[in-house]
Amino acid sequence: MNNFDKKFDEEIKKLVAEEKIDVPKNVQDRVSQTLSFLENTQTKKKKKHIFVRIGAVAAAVVILMVCIMPNLSSSYAEAASKIPIIGSVIKVMTIRNYSYVDDNHEMKVEVPSVVDGENSNAADNINKDVDELTKRLVNEFYAELEEYEGANHSSLYTTYEVVTNTERWFTLRLSVHTVAGTGYTYFKNYHIDRASNKIVELKDLFKDESYNKIITDNIKEQMKEQMAEDDDIVYWIDAKNPAYEFASVSDNHNFYFKENGDIVIQFDKLEVGPSSVGCPDFTISKSLFKDILKDEFKNDIP
Amino acid sequence: MENAEFCENIRQYEEVMYAVAFSILRNDADCADAISESIVKAYMSREELKNKKVFKSWILKILHNTAMDMLRKKCDTVDIDDQYELSDERVTSEGLQTKIALRDAVDSLKQPYRTVVTLYYYSDMTVSEIANITCVTVPNVKKQLSRARDMLREILNKEDFF
Numbered sequence: 357m358n359n360f361d362k363k364f365d366e367e368i369k370k371l372v373a374e375e376k377i378d379v380p381k382n383v384q385d386r387v388s389q390t391l392s393f394l395e396n397t398q399t400k401k402k403k404k405h406i407f408v409r410i411g412a413v414a415a416a417v418v419i420l421m422v423c424i425m426p427n428l429s430s431s432y433a434e435a436a437s438k439i440p441i442i443g444s445v446i447k448v449m450t451i452r453n454y455s456y457v458d459d460n461h462e463m464k465v466e467v468p469s470v471v472d473g474e475n476s477n478a479a480d481n482i483n484k485d486v487d488e489l490t491k492r493l494v495n496e497f498y499a500e501l502e503e504y505e506g507a508n509h510s511s512l513y514t515t516y517e518v519v520t521n522t523e524r525w526f527t528l529r530l531s532v533h534t535v536a537g538t539g540y541t542y543f544k545n546y547h548i549d550r551a552s553n554k555i556v557e558l559k560d561l562f563k564d565e566s567y568n569k570i571i572t573d574n575i576k577e578q579m580k581e582q583m584a585e586d587d588d589i590v591y592w593i594d595a596k597n598p599a600y601e602f603a604s605v606s607d608n609h610n611f612y613f614k615e616n617g618d619i620v621i622q623f624d625k626l627e628v629g630p631s632s633v634g635c636p637d638f639t640i641s642k643s644l645f646k647d648i649l650k651d652e653f654k655n656d657i658p
Numbered sequence: 659m660e661n662a663e664f665c666e667n668i669r670q671y672e673e674v675m676y677a678v679a680f681s682i683l684r685n686d687a688d689c690a691d692a693i694s695e696s697i698v699k700a701y702m703s704r705e706e707l708k709n710k711k712v713f714k715s716w717i718l719k720i721l722h723n724t725a726m727d728m729l730r731k732k733c734d735t736v737d738i739d740d741q742y743e744l745s746d747e748r749v750t751s752e753g754l755q756t757k758i759a760l761r762d763a764v765d766s767l768k769q770p771y772r773t774v775v776t777l778y779y780y781s782d783m784t785v786s787e788i789a790n791i792t793c794v795t796v797p798n799v800k801k802q803l804s805r806a807r808d809m810l811r812e813i814l815n816k817e818d819f820f
Contacts, residue, residue, distance in 0.1 A: 364807055365779075371760045372779050377673040386690040387672055390697045391665045452723055454793065455730030464730065495795050498770075502798055 446479070446526050446548070447471045448518050454494045456501075460509045463497050465490050468516040470528060470546075476553035482546045486530060489544065490514060493532065500536070511535040519612045524550050525658035527612050541635050542624035545610045551652065559607040562648050570645055572604040575621060575638045579628070591629045591636075602628040613658035617642040659704045667713050668697055674714070674781040675721055681764070681776040682725040692728055696721040715783060719791040722773070763813045770794070771806040778803060 379387075447470075454465040467490045472479035497512045513533045520527040526548040533541045547556045561567070579591040579602075592601050610622040622637045623629075629636065646654065659667075668675075675696070679689040700720050707716055764775050770792065777783040777791060785803070789796045 361804070361807055364811065368760070368779050368810070375760055377677050377761075377780070379673055379676045380686045380689075382686055383676055383690045383693060384672070386694045387668065387697065390694045391668060394698070394701050395661060395665065453727040453730065454723075455726055457730065491793055494793050495798070498794050499798055502801060 446473070446521055446550075448516070448528060452490075454490070456497070458506065460506065461497075461501060461511065463494065463512040465494055465512065465514045466516060467514075468528065468530070470526075470548075472548070472553070476548070478548045478553050478555045481555060482528065482548070485546070486516075489530070493534075508536070519545070520658045522550075522658055524656050525613060526550060527658075529612070539631075540625055542627075543610050543622055543635070545612055545622070547612075549652075557608040558605065558611050561650060561653050562645070563650055564648060567645060567648055568604055568607075570648070571619075571621060571640050574640055574644060575605070576602070578638050589629075589633060591633065593628075614639065615658065617646075617657055619645070659707060659710065663710075664701060664704055668700075668717070671714055671717060675717065677776050677780045678718055678721055678773065679725050681773040682722070682729055682769075684765075688725075688728060692721060692725040696724045699724065714781070715787045715791060718777065718781060718783070722791050760814075763810055766813060767806060767809055770802055771809060774799060774802045775806045775810070 448468050449471070450466050451469040452467040454463060454467070456463040468486060470479040470482050493512055493514065497510065500508065500510060511534065515531050517529045517531070518527070519529050528546045530544045530546075531541065532543070533539065548554070549556045559565075559567070576593050579593050582589045583591060594601075605621060610624075611619050612622070614620060619640045619642070620637050621640060623635060625631065625635050672693075675693050676689055679692045680686075683689050683692060696717065700717050707713065764772060764779075767775060773792065774788060777788045778785075783791065785799050786796055788794075789799045792799070794802070
């Protein structure tokens, strides 16, 4: 900061100190009302020692959110009705929303948080990764807005979905859609193996690396079949443009399990074909890879 | 954090909370909603606040996120900036015409400058605290502040403020 700015800041801070912020009565009243509500709530909570004994801090939070918040704020009541509470142990809820709207730009980013009753590092690591990714996306959105001084057109949307949530397996999918000239969509799937409470990537499912060729070959076969059936479908597998050509799946490729144990491999937009094929996915039959699955994944997955 | 200490902190920062909420929502009824909702959210997660010294930036971050979320819903139908026009002169309680106050000059700025200026000058937040609260990188906060200073200078010089 130069001296000119420093002097300006000093002048402004002097003016701010002289200027009193008048909090309107309705706002003051709501603050008092909310604080006294919370004080009363805590007194009641102390009487019901059973809550404390079972160590259910999370339960207290849920009670506050379900019982108290809707009474204090109608907007909260509306938002809370959209919070999905899934499964018996792992829960996922929106902890943050980023948003921005003007004539040329729109951003709607939902940030999920995974709450695992097992208190595992896996959920923490997913939350950290989701947090970093969404913050980076939001920062980039604002940076671009700044750079072009609002003269560009851009959109950013992220949503999430719990794909699988069983006693054995958990999959969360984060979808990101950006528009800046052309639209681009990509996914990020996170998996927790509930038996070991560890994050699992595609490569972790298999005993050796032979899975890569088996899955890649099968996908290419399906791509060729689709192209043969429909002239409008194009995948980049014919080496006309080596820079784009789909070579193989990666160690951490996006996937999810179907109920019957088959694996679905997902591709982002423009990853293996033009925009017209969107975000294609390919089902790999369990019969193709069951022999190379690690023993712990041979049975009850998902 | 004990209940009494929590309430005391909220009372202490009530004015800056209102200023920040107003910079985003520009409507007292919405500010009351956003502040009330933020207090409950903060109360529920107060155990997570390990360092009590950062209570102010912590509650302002919760408030900022809550208010932005409310604004998103509101912006679907209304252009907030259109609701507000800067009045050059205000009538004081004594009935005298005065020049615009600094607060009015700040309120006349567009977003994100209004909120950044409110956090920097009125809430006494550092650039890195603002970056954390508004989820913008530090260089971008500096850029926003620099532009906001230029805009404020222009408004205040026109008003012969200094």
